[in-house]
Amino acid sequence: MKIVLHAGFHKTGTTTVQNALKTNRSTLAPEIHILLKNDLTGLIGATKGYSSSLDPLDLALISFETAQVAQTLRDHHAVIISAESLCGHIPGRDNIRDYAAAPEILRCITGAINQTLPQAELTVALTVRPASDWLLSCYTQHLRASRMRSTADEYLDEFADCANLDEMARLIADAVSPTPTLVYDALASRRHRLGLLDSLLDIVQYPATKRSALAPVADANIGPSPAQLAALLEVNRSAQSQKDVLAARQRLIKGTT
Incomplete structure (x- = not known):
């Protein structure tokens, strides 16, 4: 089994590759079992909890939740799991400054998978x-x-020292060793017809001859225009209630105002 x-x-x-996995799930199903964030609610709750608390009890919960997931995978030939919150909260949210908790989280997850499924060939993939x-x-x-009130320049200055993803990937690779870690450039992956999905399929050795049956997807989460960003910041800085701010942001994101 390859995982x-x-x-x-x-x-x-990550959203783009998850959309590609979702779109092609039924085509891949005979050979590849797919798990996305909605299939991992207990585990993701635990990873986010630990990234906020750094409490050993939350780390133990990660091991438990991972083992529960791994138990369901025994009968599959290949598995692709994709969920960005498996490394914890996004930095800048809920007082989380960086991915400092991610190496320990992923050491715990890979350890639980390897213990539950010792014959599996597990690979960690990072973008x-x-x-x-x-x-x-x-x-x-x-x-x-969220109710972000900083300008872009203020935010970039504040978090500039937390943005070296290559270094964090190296720390994660060290933490999960001897489980291998493969790191992919998100922008370079766009050159492939199926984007990052092609690289993930390479890991599980899904034949290239079958990939013409898979549908590519458009890039997800295309950012707002500069005018929309300015309007969102103005809304977040306003004196409106949280309920009204949420509604105003939704209208702006949908382009209805």
């Missing part, structure tokens, strides 16, 4: 992008999903 654990990072094309692009994408996400 791919695609665990992030946030804002590195990265340049620091400045990644920070701006995170800022946009926070502006849309």
Whole structure:
């Protein structure tokens, strides 16, 4: 059995590859079992909990939840798991500054999978992008999903020292060793017809001859325009109630105002 654990990072094309997995799920199903964030609610709750608390009890819960998931995989030939929150909260949310908790989280997850399924060939896959692009994408996400009041420049200055995804990927690779870790450039992956999905399929050795039957998907989470970003910041900084701010943001995101 081959298992791919695609665990992030946030804002590195994860939604796009998950959409591709979802779109092609039935075609891949005879040979590849797919697990996405909605299939992993207990485990993701535990990873987010630990990234906030760093409490050993939450780490133990990660091991338990992972083992529960792994038990369901015994009868599958190949498995692809993709959920960016498997490395914890997105930095900048809920007082989480960086991915400092991610190496321990993924050490715990890979350990539980290897213990539950000792014959499985497990590979960790991570996607990265340049620091400045990644920070701006995170800022946009926070502006849309939380009451972010900082300007883009303020946010980039504050989190500039937390944006080296290549270094974090190295720390994760060290933490999960001897389980192998493969790191992919999110932007370079766009050159492939199926995007990052092609790389994940390579890991599980899905034949290239069968891939013409798979449907490519468009890039997801295309960012708002500069005018929309300015309007979102204005809404977040307003004196409106949280309920009204949520409604106003939704209208802006949908382009109805």
